[in-house]
Amino acid sequence: MSHAPEHDGEKEEKVLESWERAPLPERSPLIAGILSIIPGLGHIYIRQVYRGIGYLLLSLAMAGLTYWAHITTEFEPFPGLITVLLILALLFWAWVIVSAVLAARQRRFAPAMGLIVVLAYTYILGWQATEVNLQKFFTEFPDTFNIFTRVMWPWRAAFEREQELLIARADFANPCPEEGLPPQEPGSGDEAWIVVEPNCGEFARYVLGEGVRPGTELTVRGGGFLPDREVEIWWKDPIGQEFRPIYEGETISAMTDDEGNFSVTFGAPQYETPPQAVGVQIHEVQARQVTAIGALRVSENLELAINRMIVTIFQALMATSFGIVFAIPASFLAARNLMYGTLPTRIIYYVTRFVMNVARSIEPIIWAVIAAVWVGLGPFAGVIALTIHTIAALGKLYSEAIESIQPGPIEAISATGATRLQVIVYAIVPQIIPPFLSFTIYRWDINVRMSTIIGFVGGGGIGQILFQWINQSRWSAAGMAVWLIAITVSVLDYASGELRKRFV
């Protein structure tokens, strides 16, 4: 673009000069270079004003960001980061100077180079500022894998069976009474039974300087349980507290044989008898067998998630409906073709537009925080938040539909001798109903998606329990909620797409 035209004489030269960034009058490359000590000034001098301002702003941004990277405590910079940034900034500076000098001589200087320097600067700093850590990303994934699989496939926790508890008890005395105790008799028949041998003795005890002194070794035998299932040993003290005793670091359990009998040996647990207890204390040893029986049923978590999902869908429905009620009148006030005629209506038009724009630019999640303060946590807060956003969004879309009405049908229906009301019903309404419906369905779709998130900040619905479950690390439950949301949203997305196709 620099060389002068070689043919056709003066006329073409003039044409070219009028659009080329030619120096008129001639600009000195030397002055351009010197002025570029302040980046951009040189370009402004050679009449490339916008380019010059752009370079100046870019340079200021680079200088400011480099300083910020130096002083900030937001992240841990890798060694030499500041040096690298400084070098890039200086490279850019140098590039601007050279480019100004060459531009004064109507030549361009490797524009790609300037761009590459700026991009390198941006992404190096961006990588650091957002603390991108690929090492963590890959090496620590396996730790997440358990959570990840439970979220992705939570359905094992979605169903459960009714549980039956088989329980058998036997007494254990501490200390052994002087007269001794009669040995326990094994049970018979279908009832579950256990015996403890011996049925009295000492608990494990912590002795200063010696450590834990083990308790009497006990053997628990039992029968009448379901075959080939686990039996847990529990302990109940004289004041009725139940606990699972620990023996050698593990809770105690045994497997029944194919006739439902078992036997397990362990030391009496560590137990501090309160000093005010006098005489022989009777404890109870229990053998418990928990069995799942009956048909599969929906787990409590899944049931809760489903309930909340339904609430969420209704939240979206209510918010959309309330939104429509207010958006329709608002949309007429915001329709240019209806309101632009006289000054007062034009003022109303601008005010309505402005209010709707502000309301729309504030995310529903922020409205939800405000609404939760206003009416308390729960679904209603979510409905308020979504309603406000819906009014603003639908109001705008509706008003655009009104603005795009064709005047032709109005004229044609009037010409048939129709009344004003008939003209509205036959010429205007058919034109606005389909877009209104389409926008409304679309909005409901958005509201369902939004209401799941709004629960995170106290807007009720499924988002609220999802947030709870995530905080409690109940990944299967959270996974079920996530799945329900995904299923609902995609079904609605598909349905609304189909509906909209029919109306538009």
Added chain:
Amino acid sequence: MLKVENLTKVYEDGTVALRNVSFEVADGEFMVVIGLSGSGKSTLLRCINRLIEPTEGRIIWNGVDITAAKGEELRKIRRQIGMIFQQFNLVERSSVLTNVLSGRLGYINPLWSLINYFPREDHERALAALKRVGLEDKAHNRADALSGGQQQRVGIARALMQEPKLILADEPVASLDPVLAHSILGQLEQLNKEDGITVICSLHYLDLVQRYSTHVIGLREGRLVFEGDNEDIRQMTDERFKEIYGEEAERIGTGSIMG
């Protein structure tokens, strides 16, 4: 008999669309209005059914002053005047049948019409009208699914529903290709000849004017600059032609496009 007397229309922005235009149309005529775009043809047609309010002058139709009519009376006049438009002006998202039925709105009980109820005989009338324009199988299509020529025929069917004594046609074929133009104007001619409906039609193509008109008026900058019959148009000289279309207009051979 339609009598237009000293009709003048000045728009709010000061544009003078019609200046003191007077003419008469006998019943059963096929009258064509010619003139450049912006010469006042559309304004003139719309003054006749008062879609546009004339500023001055009177329009008398069979002894009734249309310009003085108000409310109910005006609607009763309008329902006897069918109108078809260059852009067809159908409600595109409604069905063809609904569009045709809407031609009946001036006759039926307004309350019933609000819930989209039309008497049985109106349905039959609508299907008959569609049959007449050759679209009986399109009754339940959406209007915008039809081609331009078909949409204009729906427009004619809608006008027919009004049992009109007069049809105003504002550039009915300007959006259509020449073959379709003959088909549409043929339909209008048939209504004119068979049913005795007076037609007032604005047109652009000279050969169409020669072929269909029985009476022609020419407008230029809102003034009536020509009035004659079909024969006058056939024999129109270049000077006369330029009076209507301005000095810069050239006649491009016989049967050519004007304006």
